[in-house]
Amino acid sequence: MKKVVIVGYGNIGQYAHKAVDVAPDMEVVGIVEPNLSEKTVDGIPVVANIADIAPCDVALLCTPSRSVPDLAEPLLRKGIATVDSYDIHNDIFEQQQRMSAAAKAGGTVAVTAAGWDPGTDSVIRVLLEAMLPKGITYTDFGPGMSMGHSVVARSVAGVADALSMTIPTGTGVHRRMVYITLEVGADFATVAAAIKADSYFCNDDTHVILAEDIDALRDMGHGVRIERKGVSGDTHNQKVGFDMSINNPALTSQIMVSCARAAFRQVPGCYTMPELPPIDLLPGEREGIIRRLV
């Protein structure tokens, strides 16, 4: 049994705990969360500082993306594998290079950007391009809550609480439905204009709606549809698609746990999901998987 520490015990961390509990080949031995007052959760020790973690094989970094590389580097240099769902798309390669150096120094493995997008969606986009080398791939997200856009909307002056829904309108174009409550004295029209003017929203069809209670709107369901129409060899109009309707943190954390398993099967370095042999994500011996799924 591989020993797992969960770093960060918000939504993803709590779901990751459940995913490890049902995995046949790993167990949670510690949780790092400064905001928890309990000393244990389900009998698992909770520590506030990552320096105090129990001996372990892998750390699941269930913290905001920006904090991931700084958390991962010292763990990797100590020989502890890490898995994260870092999702700042245009910065993944740079962070991977940094974590790869640390992983090689520690003789261990990091898997980065290991959620559903980036993550399994990235694997699908690569596979679709291998099948249809020429053509266009569209990734349509939602309907589902965007954590990033919700945080930005909440930070606008006059907003008490906010939730931004991503609505797919096809060909990779999305509508933003932003539900807000106001601070006392704030003017709705002014606040709505400020949200629409933010760089997170100004390029999208954004609708701001006054709500009575944001918490009553929260639903962690999400979805995606990836489509590629293209050319195999010189044969046109080949169409391939992928879709899902899922609980977002439950899937993200499950993918992280499957990637932790794959981490133990790679040579030292930092990997994104398309760099991992998919078979390494599953428990058990190759023979059984090949007989059952190939």
Place this chain on the structure above:
Amino acid sequence: MKKVVIVGYGNIGQYAHKAVDVAPDMEVVGIVEPNLSEKTVDGIPVVANIADIAPCDVALLCTPSRSVPDLAEPLLRKGIATVDSYDIHNDIFEQQQRMSAAAKAGGTVAVTAAGWDPGTDSVIRVLLEAMLPKGITYTDFGPGMSMGHSVVARSVAGVADALSMTIPTGTGVHRRMVYITLEVGADFATVAAAIKADSYFCNDDTHVILAEDIDALRDMGHGVRIERKGVSGDTHNQKVGFDMSINNPALTSQIMVSCARAAFRQVPGCYTMPELPPIDLLPGEREGIIRRLV
């Protein structure tokens, strides 16, 4: 540029030729096909015997599945990589073991079962299980022509020509629509009963239809829908799906060509597609692929 020899110049071989022609990193240097009278095709030399092939890096084995292991073994022992779309599902692991020994002896790589099913569908089934470890996956094929079932129907006494269509009826259950023409003097009812009694058809809802001209019905389009509904961690009702509508030999041969590229990037041995890092299927450097698709 990697040098490719195409072994077998039927549908798959001819489409493979086109797929290599548009690949930026490989070129066809020879064709093996005893049934071709021409000495060259598009300037590429044709030989009847595999012993006479030009020096090459990889052989695409575009022949019936049963002939693949015997063709692959001597090539692999000579250090020539091979790619095949061997599709006898319940025998893949055994053939892989045999080809793996030959590939290791020759210091080269074989990729086997590299079509769309087995092949890319296998990768999807593995990925779906990594995302939702508990649940049921259904693979629904079609509508499309089944080569194997058509051959069996043609072999029944009294049948002049036959085409068997696979029609998906959901949850992995398929209807077989078998179009036949009769030999002179054959009795339709007797022939239809014989087809339905064959082990390829007796477990399916099989309909035999008398046609005027089988060739007028031939369409190489095919499709698949793979669905998994299952559990991530302890969260139920997670749904993921994959679908496509494609020209069958064009996609099969394109996948073989992408797998030839991946072959050059693995350590010696024989691989099924879920054992290959998907990124190795694409031409170019990892950095660009990660920036663009992860």
